[in-house]
Amino acid sequence: MFFPALEPTRRQALRAFSAGLVGVGATLSGCADLIPQSVGLALLPNPLTDPAVYNFALNLEYLEAEYYQRGVYGRGLPSNLIGPNPGQVIGGRQVAFQTPYVREFLAEIAEDEMNHVRFIRQTISSSPLIEINRPTIDLVGSFRSVGSAAGLGDNFDPFADEASFLLGAFLFEDVGVTAYIGGSDLIAQGDSIEAAAGILAVEAYHGGLIRAQIADMGPAMIAKADAISDTRSALESPNNRRQPVGVSSPLRKEQRISEGDVFPGEVVVAPSDGFGRAFGRPPQDVLNIVFGTPDKDARRGGFFPDGVKGVVRHARNETAQMRNAS
Amino acid sequence: MTEVENDRRSFLGLGSADAALATIGAVAIAAAAPVGAQAAAQSLSSSDTDILNFALNLEYTETEYYLRGVLGTTADEVFGTSLGGSVKGGRKVAFSSRVHEGLFKNICGNEIQHVKFLRMINGGAAIQRPRIDFDAGFAAVAQAAGLPDFDPFANEMNFFLGAMLFEDVGVTAYKGSARNIRNKRVLEAAAGILATEGYHMGAVRSVIYKMGDRARARSIAVSNLRDQLDGPQDLDQPVVMIDDHSNVVPANNNGIAYSRTPQHVLNIVYGNPAQGVMAGGFFPDGFNGRIRST
Numbered sequence: 121m122f123f124p125a126l127e128p129t130r131r132q133a134l135r136a137f138s139a140g141l142v143g144v145g146a147t148l149s150g151c152a153d154l155i156p157q158s159v160g161l162a163l164l165p166n167p168l169t170d171p172a173v174y175n176f177a178l179n180l181e182y183l184e185a186e187y188y189q190r191g192v193y194g195r196g197l198p199s200n201l202i203g204p205n206p207g208q209v210i211g212g213r214q215v216a217f218q219t220p221y222v223r224e225f226l227a228e229i230a231e232d233e234m235n236h237v238r239f240i241r242q243t244i245s246s247s248p249l250i251e252i253n254r255p256t257i258d259l260v261g262s263f264r265s266v267g268s269a270a271g272l273g274d275n276f277d278p279f280a281d282e283a284s285f286l287l288g289a290f291l292f293e294d295v296g297v298t299a300y301i302g303g304s305d306l307i308a309q310g311d312s313i314e315a316a317a318g319i320l321a322v323e324a325y326h327g328g329l330i331r332a333q334i335a336d337m338g339p340a341m342i343a344k345a346d347a348i349s350d351t352r353s354a355l356e357s358p359n360n361r362r363q364p365v366g367v368s369s370p371l372r373k374e375q376r377i378s379e380g381d382v383f384p385g386e387v388v389v390a391p392s393d394g395f396g397r398a399f400g401r402p403p404q405d406v407l408n409i410v411f412g413t414p415d416k417d418a419r420r421g422g423f424f425p426d427g428v429k430g431v432v433r434h435a436r437n438e439t440a441q442m443r444n445a446s
Numbered sequence: 447m448t449e450v451e452n453d454r455r456s457f458l459g460l461g462s463a464d465a466a467l468a469t470i471g472a473v474a475i476a477a478a479a480p481v482g483a484q485a486a487a488q489s490l491s492s493s494d495t496d497i498l499n500f501a502l503n504l505e506y507t508e509t510e511y512y513l514r515g516v517l518g519t520t521a522d523e524v525f526g527t528s529l530g531g532s533v534k535g536g537r538k539v540a541f542s543s544r545v546h547e548g549l550f551k552n553i554c555g556n557e558i559q560h561v562k563f564l565r566m567i568n569g570g571a572a573i574q575r576p577r578i579d580f581d582a583g584f585a586a587v588a589q590a591a592g593l594p595d596f597d598p599f600a601n602e603m604n605f606f607l608g609a610m611l612f613e614d615v616g617v618t619a620y621k622g623s624a625r626n627i628r629n630k631r632v633l634e635a636a637a638g639i640l641a642t643e644g645y646h647m648g649a650v651r652s653v654i655y656k657m658g659d660r661a662r663a664r665s666i667a668v669s670n671l672r673d674q675l676d677g678p679q680d681l682d683q684p685v686v687m688i689d690d691h692s693n694v695v696p697a698n699n700n701g702i703a704y705s706r707t708p709q710h711v712l713n714i715v716y717g718n719p720a721q722g723v724m725a726g727g728f729f730p731d732g733f734n735g736r737i738r739s740t
Contacts, residue, residue, distance in 0.1 A: 221656055224692040235701030297641050304637040310625035313633070317624040317640060318702030321617050324641040325695040325703070328648025335545050380548075382555030383517075387548030390645030396559030397638025398645065 168432065170312040171247035173303050174240050175430030176403055177319075180299055181236040182254045183410070183423055184292050188230035190259070191215045191278070191285050192223065197254070201237055207256030207426060215285045222282055222333060229289065229326050236319055243315070251429035262423040265412050266291060269354070270347040283341060286333055290345050293327040294391060295352065295409055298373055301400035324390075324398065331377055331389045346376040349391075355414050356405035373399040407435040490567070494632050497623045499573045499735035500708055501639075502564040504616050506530075506575040507715075507728060509561050511612060512554035514580075515539045515598070515605050516547065521575070524558060530574025531731065535581035539605045546602060546653065553609070553646045560639055567632070573734035583728030586717045587611065591671040593664060603661050609650050610685075611668050614696060615706065615714055616643045618681065622705035644703070651694045655685045662686040675719045676710035712740045 185197055186209050194214030196202075217223035244250045259278075267276020278288030300320035307313050334345045353374040372393075380386020381394065392398050401409075408414055412422025418435040420427035427433055490498075506529065509521050514536030522528050541547040565572040580599075588596035598608025620640035627633045654661045662685055669684035676682070681704040683696035697703050706714075713719050717727030723740040725732035732738045 221692060225652060225694060228692055228695055232695055232697055232701035235697075235699060239700035239702065297645075301634060301637045301641055304624075305630040305634045314621065314625045314705060315700075315702060317621045317637060318697075318700075318705070320637060320641055321621055321644040321703035322695055322697050322701055324644025325648035325651070325697075328645035328650075329652045329694050330648075331645070332545075332549060332649035332652050335549065380552055380555060382558065383551040385544065385548050386552040386555060387545055388552050389549045389649035390552060390556055390642045392556055392559070392638070392642050392645075394559060395563035395635075395638075396556035396642050397563070397635055398641035400634055400638060 168306050169247070170307050170309050171244040171250055172431050173306045174244045174312070174316075175250050175252075176428070176432040177299065177303065177316075178237065178240045178244070178252075179255055179424065179428040179430065180292075180296055180406070180410070181233060181240060183257055184296065185230070185233040185237045186212060186254075186257055187259060187278075187288060187292065188226060188233050191288075192227050192230045197234060197237065201234070201241065203241075203253030206254035209254075209256075210258045210425075211260035211279075213279050215279050215282060217282050217285075219282060222286070225329055225333065226285065226289070229293075229329075232322050232326065236322075239315075239319075249431065253429060255424050255429050256426040258423055258425050261425075262412060263288060265422065266348065266351055270344070270351040272344060272347065283337060286330060286337075287341075287344055287348060289326075289330045290334060291348050291352070293323055293330055294349075294374075295401075295406060296323040297327050298399045298401035299403070299406045301398060302402045302406070304400065327391075328389045331387075335377055335387045335389070342377045346378055349374045349376050352409050355412065356401065356408045373401055373405065403432045404435050407433070411435060490571075490632065491628050493626065494628050495568055495571045496736045497627060498564050498568050498632070498636075499571070500711075500733065500737040501616075501620065501623070501636075502561065502568070502573055503576055503729075503733045503735065504612070504619060504711075504715075505557055505560040505564055507578055508612050508616065509554070509557040510536065510575075510578055511580070511598075511608065512550060512557055515608075516550045516554045521558070521561070529561075530734070531577030533575070533578045533580070535579065535584070535599070537599045539599055539602060541602050549649050549653075550605075550609075553650075556642050556646070560642075563635070563639075567635070576729050576734045577731045578728055579730050580728065582730065583715075583717070584608065586727050587668075587671060590674075590717065591667040593667050596664070603654075603657055603664075606650055606654050606657070607661070607664050607668055610647065610654060610665060611672075613643050613647050613650070614682070615672065615711055617647060618704050618706035619708065619711045621703055622707050622711075648694060651685045652692075655692045655694060672714050675713045675717065676706060677713065677719070681706060681710070708737045709740050712738070716740060 189196055190212030191214065196209055241252055245252050263276050263278050264274065268274050276284070278284045297320065300316055300323060304313070304316060307316055334341050353372065356373060375388050375391035377388050380388050390398065404416070407428070408418065410423045411418045411420060416435050419433065506521070510533045513519050513521055513524060515538065518538030520533065584596065584598055588594055596604060598604045617640060620636055620643065624633065624636060627636055654665050665684040665686065669682045673680060673682045683693055685693055687693045712723070712733065715728050716723050716725060718740065721740055724738060
């Protein structure tokens with residue numbers, strides 16, 4: 121994954137190349153949403169500039185924000201945050217919360233995720249070859265598939281009640297954390313790194329909060345979350361896995377709430393490896409999960425029936441794969 | 447590691463941190479003492495080593511806090527060797543539920559693992575544990591925060607608040623250092639630890655909020671104290687907002703967690719807002735390593 125010696129030179133060269141495209145980018149950025157997805161790959165030998173990595177993350181933030189906005193408030197993101205030509209959102213409705221503090225916690229998360237969408241859009245909207253529109257999002261068929269795979273029944277609906285909504289949140293937040301960690305080594309600039317680290321931290325707070333609520337609801341609820349964890353694990357391609365530095369445990373990207381590593385009786389609020397590090401997923405693994413398929417050639421499916429926006433969008437993205445293999 | 451990765455590594459001829467660390471990782475699994483550490487240490491830049499040692503001071507402290515409070519034991523007992531300076535204070539806490547005890551066991555296990563990891567990758571350059579005084583540190587916090595009976599080991603609520611005192615700071619410390627880490631693999635590892643600390647605090651702060659008014663008020667006192675110590679910027683938030691709604695996640699208007707410089711982290715753990723301070727609060731002899739002055 122890393123080019124310790126070669127990376128700076130390589131990046132500099134590619135950045136210089138990108139700089140040559142600034143004129144093109146400036147022309148195109150005004151209508152970035154209109155750029156065919158193929159253009160990004162055709163023009164840029166290494167599209168993984170910092171804005172491109174953030175563009176990838178934006179898809180996940182849209183998904184989370186729409187999920188929480190709809191579940192907590194019964195409405196989607198405001199029109200000024202979804203781009204001039206947004207994809208539609210299928211499903212989602214206000215949840216009938218029974219527990220005041222649970223609703224408050226989810227409202228907090230809803231606000232954070234909406235802020236992430238706003239922040240990333242502001243940060244990258246003037247960069248070349250960025251696709252700022254909300255992708256098409258499916259909150260119905262996607263969850264049915266996950267629910268079915270996890271043994272939660274064929275009609276799993278996270279908006280049906282409070283407990284189901286927490287399980288849907290559980291599905292997203294751990295993925296968000298692993299995606300930002302996996303992206304950390306793809307980001308080059310100090311400001312970009314610091315901002316991404318701050319978003320990562322917030323997603324992790326969310327993840328810990330959600331896991332603690334699930335654990336508090338008892339063994340049956342924990343078993344459901346564990347089944348979702350297993351489902352995520354089964355979706356990501358083993359081909360994309362790489363050895364974290366100093367790895368001391370079997371390769372995995374998931375840790376069940378009920379399955380601690382060190383002490384009997386652990387409630388796993390922080391899924392992590394043998395060195396206590398939360399896991400990182402490369403973008404391809406993340407896409408396999410949100411597309412709901414282990415197919416390494418997948419380009420759409422699951423939560424994103426039309427695929428994701430930006431240049432990082434294939435479960436087998438050639439550039440990302442090259443980096444992953446290195 | 448896949449075959450492809452192996453080939454690629456060989457092709458690039460990495461005599462680098464990455465290759466060295468991968469090898470050491472395979473050898474040094476679960477070793478309490480650094481193994482093959484010299485090679486790893488030499489392959490890191492001195493500034494990365496300094497940052498990781500700075501973090502190691504915090505991880506030693508968190509490990510002792512949780513081991514004493516959750517299991518009634520010490521890191522020296524768990525590691526089977528003396529890790530360095532003496533540690534004063536701390537005792538086993540009685541928890542009201544298996545979930546609360548279980549989440550702290552998870553957190554405790556993670557902190558032990560962080561100590562192992564940071565000692566391993568810093569190798570021979572890894573610092574020893576600094577001298578830690580929980581009694582004096584928390585007494586100072588109690589006085590400064592206006593919580594005269596604040597002993598984190600006295601009861602469950604206080605133990606949650608003591609955890610919050612340290613680990614929110616840990617999150618901001620890792621975040622503040624992220625941009626200065628040079629080795630990308632170290633950065634990814636640090637990001638993983640940062641996230642783990644965030645997970646911990648998401649769980650812990652949600653419980654503090656659920657405990658009700660008294661716990662919430664105390665979280666405000668702890669947060670205000672940190673804010674008084676760490677300079678003029680507002681970098682801290684309690685578990686409750688001004689409008690009485692929950693604030694489990696401390697974040698700015700962009701939904702981004704805060705950063706602290708090492709100096710501001712030291713202001714908090716030394717319990718002193720002044721510049722140039724080298725010790726105090728929880729650390730009667732100061733931090734070990736090169737980053738130790740506020």
